Amino acid sequence: MTSTAVPTAAGSGSAATDKFKGSRFTSDTSTERAAAIYKDVLTKLSEVIFEHEVTYDEYRVLKQWLIEVGEGGEWPLWLDVFLEHFIEDSNSRIFNGTKGSIEGPYYVPNAPELGAKGVMPMREDEKGTQFVFKGQVRDLDGTGIEGASVELWHADADGYYSQFDDGMGIPEWNLRGTFTTDAEGNFHITTVQPAPYQIPHDGPTGEFIASYGGHPWRPAHLHLKVTAPGKRLITTQLYFQGGKWVEDDVAGAVKPELILDPKPNADGIDEVTYDFVLDPVSEKRFVA
Ligand code: DHB
Ligand code: FE
Numbered sequence: 688m689t690s691t692a693v694p695t696a697a698g699s700g701s702a703a704t705d706k707f708k709g710s711r712f713t714s715d716t717s718t719e720r721a722a723a724i725y726k727d728v729l730t731k732l733s734e735v736i737f738e739h740e741v742t743y744d745e746y747r748v749l750k751q752w753l754i755e756v757g758e759g760g761e762w763p764l765w766l767d768v769f770l771e772h773f774i775e776d777s778n779s780r781i782f783n784g785t786k787g788s789i790e791g792p793y794y795v796p797n798a799p800e801l802g803a804k805g806v807m808p809m810r811e812d813e814k815g816t817q818f819v820f821k822g823q824v825r826d827l828d829g830t831g832i833e834g835a836s837v838e839l840w841h842a843d844a845d846g847y848y849s850q851f852d853d854g855m856g857i858p859e860w861n862l863r864g865t866f867t868t869d870a871e872g873n874f875h876i877t878t879v880q881p882a883p884y885q886i887p888h889d890g891p892t893g894e895f896i897a898s899y900g901g902h903p904w905r906p907a908h909l910h911l912k913v914t915a916p917g918k919r920l921i922t923t924q925l926y927f928q929g930g931k932w933v934e935d936d937v938a939g940a941v942k943p944e945l946i947l948d949p950k951p952n953a954d955g956i957d958e959v960t961y962d963f964v965l966d967p968v969s970e971k972r973f974v975a
Contacts, residue, residue, distance in 0.1 A: 696890030698853025701760035703792035706850075755891040763792035765892045768905075768938040775922075775940070783827060784966040786944045788924040791910060793848040798838060798863035804875040807839065808860045815844030815879030818949055819958040823872045824913060826965060831872025835915035835965070838865045841908065842881040868915075880949075880957070881907045883931050886938075896937070906932040906941065918965035925961060 716724075735741070756765055771789040779787045799808055824835035840863040842848050849861035862881075866874045888896055888903040896903050906926050914920035926933050926941055928948040933941055949957035 694847060694851065694853035694855060694887060696761055696764065696887030696892060697759050699848075699851040699887050700762075700764050700890065700892075702851045702853070703763035704760035706795065707763050707792070752891055752894065759890045761887075761890055761892050764886060765895070767792045768886055768892070772939045782919065782966045784919065784964045785913075785921055785962075786923065786942055787921050788942065788945055789938060789940045790912075790922045791924075791938075793851050794840060794910065794912070795850055795863060796838075798840065798865045799860050801864045801866050801876075803867055803869035803873060805864065805866065805877070807862050807864045807876060807878040808858070809862060809879065810858065813843065813861075813879055815881070817877065817956055818880045819875065819877050819952065819956055820909065820947075820961065821873070821875040821958070822961045822963065824868050824874070824915065824963045824965065825872055826918070827967070831868070831870075832915045832918070832965065833868060833870045833872060835868040835872060835874075835913065835918070835963075836865060837868065837874045837876075837963075838912040839863070839876060839878070840910045841878070842884050844879060844882050846882040846884045878909075880927070881909065883907045901937065902935075903937055904932045905936050905938055906930045909947075913963045913965065915965060917968055919968050921963060921965065 756762055767789060771791070775787055775789050801807075820839070824832045824837065826832055840848070843857065843862055847855065847857060849857040849859060849863060862878065864876070866876055868874050884905045884907070886892065886903045886905065893903065907930050908924045908926050911923050911925065912920060913923070924940060924945060926946045928946050933946065947959045947961060949959040952958040
């Protein structure tokens with residue numbers, strides 16, 4: 688990389704906000720359910736206010752900060768770090784397949800199709816340790832699923848994502864790919880190990896973290912979406928054994944099942960096998 692510029696929260700945040708706004712989301716939440724959720728949220732917030740005797744100064748700082756997060760385009764950053772893991776955990780409890788984790792703000796659909804075996808799009812001089820990520824996609828009975836889709840996206844060895852690099856010049860689809868499993872359900876991907884990732888912290892999200900004496904780091908991670916016709920889509924992340932921040936992720940998204948331990952293969956290249964088990968699509972949506 689020639690540039691030494693660093694993506695700003697405003698740059699990567701507004702790219703994430705613009706991408707998100709490109710889709711219009713709806714949910715079929717009933718009035719009764721909405722009433723129950725909003726009432727509970729306010730009741731629990733009021734309990735916090737009384738318990739900590741929140742002051743008017745604190746209230747005004749909060750109001751100012753909320754406005755700044757919105758103006759800075761940082762809601763996707765803040766929400767996906769501090770709230771998404773609760774939503775993900777709550778949703779995944781009722782399923783039997785492979786554990787998921789948060790999507791984060793940097794997914795982009797329609798990454799290049801690379802077949803069952805391939806190399807992730809990368810620059811000629813892409814930094815980082817080469818690494819083979821392979822495995823099988825199966826149904827709950829253990830049968831390999833042909834034609835399952837495995838989408839992989841991750842940061843580079845400097846911790847930056849293509850399309851959210853605030854004009855640093857990372858190629859559009861760098862380290863983003865879509866793989867399709869072979870007749871046995873297998874996939875085989877060559878990529879480079881990502882670096883730990885620092886959430887952009889030069890804006891209001893950074894002020895928030897500083898206000899409670901926290902740090903902005905996430906451990907190095909791979910992002911994946913795995914699915915097949917008639918199967919529930921799994922969105923997940925995988926981490927690296929012994930990696931920095933695995934025990935202390937700002938986004939609280941690490942689970943023990945999601946930690947990889949690559950070992951050198953016969954060619955001396957780090958390699959790891961990770962299999963995915965997909966639930967059938969079902970109507971089970973909310974924890975009863
Ligand atoms: C954020 C970035 C990530 O790469 C991720 O996985 C989760 C959250 C963020 O900047 O908000
Ligand atoms: Fe990420």
